[in-house]
Each structure stands twice: as structure tokens, then as C-alpha cells.
Amino acid sequence: MDKRVNDFIESGILEAFIIGTTSEAEERDVLQMKQQHPAVKEALFEIESDLEQLAQRMAVPPPPQLWARIEDEINGLTVTSKNLPGKQRQEQDKRQQEQTKTGPDYIEVEGESSHMRLHKAWRWVFAAVFVLGKIFLGLAIYYYLENRRVKQDIQELKLEMRQLKGK
Amino acid sequence: MNVNIEQTQSLTNNEVLATRALYYRYSSWLLGYLIEVVKDYTIAEQYLVEVFKEVPNRLDEFSGPQNQHWKILRKLAQSKLRGVRVRDLKDDATSPERLKFDGFVSNLTIEQQIVFCGVYYYQKSTETLAAELNMADADIKRMLKEAFIMIKNG
Numbered sequence: 297m298d299k300r301v302n303d304f305i306e307s308g309i310l311e312a313f314i315i316g317t318t319s320e321a322e323e324r325d326v327l328q329m330k331q332q333h334p335a336v337k338e339a340l341f342e343i344e345s346d347l348e349q350l351a352q353r354m355a356v357p358p359p360p361q362l363w364a365r366i367e368d369e370i371n372g373l374t375v376t377s378k379n380l381p382g383k384q385r386q387e388q389d390k391r392q393q394e395q396t397k398t399g400p401d402y403i404e405v406e407g408e409s410s411h412m413r414l415h416k417a418w419r420w421v422f423a424a425v426f427v428l429g430k431i432f433l434g435l436a437i438y439y440y441l442e443n444r445r446v447k448q449d450i451q452e453l454k455l456e457m458r459q460l461k462g463k
Numbered sequence: 464m465n466v467n468i469e470q471t472q473s474l475t476n477n478e479v480l481a482t483r484a485l486y487y488r489y490s491s492w493l494l495g496y497l498i499e500v501v502k503d504y505t506i507a508e509q510y511l512v513e514v515f516k517e518v519p520n521r522l523d524e525f526s527g528p529q530n531q532h533w534k535i536l537r538k539l540a541q542s543k544l545r546g547v548r549v550r551d552l553k554d555d556a557t558s559p560e561r562l563k564f565d566g567f568v569s570n571l572t573i574e575q576q577i578v579f580c581g582v583y584y585y586q587k588s589t590e591t592l593a594a595e596l597n598m599a600d601a602d603i604k605r606m607l608k609e610a611f612i613m614i615k616n617g
Contacts, residue, residue, distance in 0.1 A: 308589075308604030311611050316538055317588045341530065346615050348492075348533050355491035356498055358511060363486055366515045367479065 304329055305339045314343045478519045485525065486515050489536050496537065500544055500584045514540050541586055571610050578603055579610035 304310075312318045313326040329336045490511060497507035517539060518525075524535050568576060577596070581587040587595075589603040596603070 306605075306608065307601065308606070308608035308611075311607045312582060312589050312604060314534070315582050315586075316534075316541070317582050317586055319588065319590070343611065344530050344534060346611060348530070350614055351492035351496060351533060351537075354495040354499065356495040356504075357491045358494050358508065362490070362508065362512070363483065366486065366512055367483070369512065370479065370482070370516050370519055 298333070301329070301333045301335055305336060310336070310339050311343055314340060314347060478522055481522055481525070482515060482518045485518060485532065485536070489533060490515070492533065493536055493540055496584075497540060497544075499580075510540060510543055513543050544586075568614065571613055575606050575610040575613065578606045579614075582607055 593600040
């Protein structure tokens with residue numbers, strides 16, 4: 297192998313290139329050498345394989361449900377503050393929410409149901425009101441009839457008194 | 464609440480399937496890489512989601528040789544991590560507590576670890592590391608090469 301090519305490979309520039317931290321000038325050099333010398337191309341391939349092996353050895357399996365979450369996000373609606381990963385985004389949104397909070401801490405909603413739910417204790421109140429209603433109705437009818445009977449008695453007495461005076 | 468609701472572009476079944484194939488092959492590699500950078504499992508997981516959410520829009524980049532896939536995903540992750548590096552890791556990327564790696568990397572000398580991790584995980588150029596460590600750029604590149612050889616040989 298050409299000494300210049302060997303020195304180039306041994307310099308460590310190829311490793312920096314594969315990782316992506318070379319300057320533009322260095323990048324041009326590497327690409328030029330790669331085109332001109334198969335040994336450089338081969339060395340680059342080998343370094344890439346080494347990095348893959350390293351990544352494989354340091355792999356950490358993600359939680360099993362994570363793909364479902366990603367799939368949901370790429371298929372549907374996403375709620376985001378642009379350019380921030382999730383945790384930072386949540387924290388920032390929370391901070392902003394706290395800073396801008398001026399109104400009451402609830403959401404106004406209008407119920408669509410025509411029914412209402414009550415505590416069970418209310419049934420005894422309703423039963424008492426029903427029974428008392430019946431009692432008052434009975435009393436009202438009784439006093440009405442009694443009143444009508446008394447009025448009739450008075451009329452009869454008045455008639456008797458007139459008849460007695462006439463005699 | 465200041466939120467922005469985005470409707471993602473609708474994707475074909477094939478695009479989702481291709482993304483899933485990449486996910487099942489590389490997600491554990493990428494999560495391992497991200498954990499080493501951010502040193503927090505939950506945050507790393509969030510970055511993993513962010514990366515794979517972007518993959519369907521970049522599938523054409525994966526049409527090349529298979530040995531380039533890991534490189535593309537790593538670069539995508541690095542672009543997502545750019546902010547966090549500047550904010551969190553500016554001064555402590557080479558501190559001992561940040562250099563807790565498995566046996567493969569811990570076999571390296573401290574200088575090799577600093578160079579390898581600075582370049583591979585924190586995306587520092589060899590020039591920047593040379594200035595930080597008061598060494599020549601060529602020496603940093605040589606140390607990087609040595610680190611690669613040592614990791615490869617275990």
C-alpha cells in the first residue's frame with residue numbers, strides 16, 4: 297500500500313469522518329481519497345462496521361409499547377411546542393400555563409344530558425314531602441266539608457229564627 | 464396554554480412499515496447511544512420517539528446501502544441532541560461522572576475516553592478537543608484511532 301494512503305488511514309481522520317466531526321476541507325479530502333484508493337474505501341467500511349458493533353454491544357431495549365406510541369404520533373394528531381422533545385415541552389408548557397394563569401382554574405362546559413343525579417338521602421325527604429302532602433290534602437278536604445256543613449247549619453238556624461219571629 | 468396542534472402529513476402503509484422495520488432493528492442501539500449522551504432513560508426515550516417520528520419523512524435517505532442506516536439514524540439523533548449538548552453538557556462533557564461506560568470503553572485510558580466520548584457522544588470536533596486538552600489536532604486524531612482499535616479488540 298502507498299505510504300501516503302497508509303498514513304492517511306492511520307491518522308484517525310477516517311474515524312472522525314465516519315462520526316461526522318470533520319471540517320469541510322477534511323471531508324473533501326476523505327471523499328477524494330475514497331474515490332481514488334480502494335483501501336480507504338475499505339477502511340471506511342470497516343470503521344462503520346466497528347461502530348455498528350459498538351452500538352450493538354451498548355444497546356438498551358426500549359419498552360415494548362413504545363412503537364405503538366410512535367405509530368400513533370406519526371399517524372395522527374400531535375400536540376407540540378415546536379422543536380422541543382417531550383419532557384422539556386411538557387415542562388415549558390406547564391411553566392407557561394402557570395405564568396399566564398389569570399382566570400378561574402376550571403373549564404366552563406354545558407351539560408347536554410336532560411337528567412340529573414341526586415344523593416340517595418334525598419329519597420327520604422321526597423317520601424316525607426309526599427306523605428305530608430297527602431295529610432295536608434286530607435285535612436284541607438275535611439275542613440272544607442266541615443266548613444260547608446257549618447254554613448248550612450247556620451242557614452238553617454237563621455231560617456228557624458225568622459220563622460219563630462214571624463209567629 | 465400555548466400549544467400548537469399539527470396535522471402530520473398522512474403516510475402510506477409502506478412508509479409506516481419501513482419505519483417500523485428500522486425501529487425494530489435500530490431502536491435499542493439508538494436508545495443505548497442516547498442514554499450515554501443524556502444520562503437519563505426517560506429523556507433518552509423521548510429523544511428516541513422524536514427521532515423515529517421524523518424517519519418517515521426521510522425514508523429516501525435510507526434507500527442506500529444498509530451499512531449507512533445506523534449512520535443516518537445517529538446523525539438524526541445528533542441533530543436532535545444539538546440543543547441539549549449546548550445547554551447541559553457545555554462544561555462537563557469530560558467530567559468523570561459523565562464517563563461511566565461499559566467495559567468496552569472503560570478499558571481505554573482517560574485521555575482516550577475523553578477523546579472518544581467527546582467525538583462520538585458529544586460531537587466535538589478534534590480541533591475543539593485539541594484546544595481544550597492543549598494538544599495537537601493530529602495527536603487527538605491518533606488517540607481516536609487508538610480508541611477505535613482498543614474498543615474493537617475488546
